[in-house]
Amino acid sequence: MIDPAERIIGLYDDKAEGWIADRGPALGGLGKSIDEVEAFERFAAALPRGGAVLDVGCGSGWPWGAALIERGFRVTGLDASPRLLAHAAQTLPEGEWVVGDMRAFDLARTFDGVLVWYSLFHLTPGDQRRALRHLLPHLPPNGVLMMTIATEAGVSIGHWRGESLYHASLGASAYAAILADGDFIRDDHGGRPDTGSEAWILRRRTDHPPSQPNVVPGLDQSAHQG
């Protein structure tokens, strides 16, 4: 039997058309535990006008990338699914779409904001820590991070389009500790605590130098689309 955590990337790529259909083009189309429209407004308000945003695990670019572009932000999306990114490049040519694995990437620049929306939770706990080590250096002092978190630590297996769907959480206190260690301060948090899902907005402190982006030997940056 295939390990559901190892299957995640292939699952989204194999069923890219299904994901695009299920996700829909508008914010608010995925579950009710977090109000995406409200989260979008909070994130946009925390960013400088026209700022650069990195969307980690961006899927097809819809709805987040599209909404951010529409609001005047410069969007770079990173995802492991070439098919989802092909859709993004075709339908949102204003964006920059990069095929990459969030567990090992280095875009060698920083962004005003980084968005991690319903993507980190598909990684094992160890891989989530690895991904955070790669993505946090993409934020400079005063940079803004918005991420969804499941507050309870643990693993849960859901189902989607006939296959198992892996999710895991380190738990709220572990995320808070990692982010505090990276000099991030909670700006605010939304979502409905009773549902166990929250959207955190954090800002990197300005009184410490940023850590250097990790150099990841062998990462093929030529897979850039769009």
Ligand SMILES: C[S@@+](CC[C@H](N)C(=O)[O-])C[C@H]1O[C@@H](n2cnc3c(N)ncnc32)[C@H](O)[C@@H]1O
């Ligand atoms: C639930 S979807 C969310 C997509 C998008 N953030 C949204 O809100 O519509 C999860 C996404 O994470 C991507 N993903 C999963 N594991 C990844 C990894 N290791 N590196 C990069 N992307 C990954 C999948 O390809 C998929 O597009």
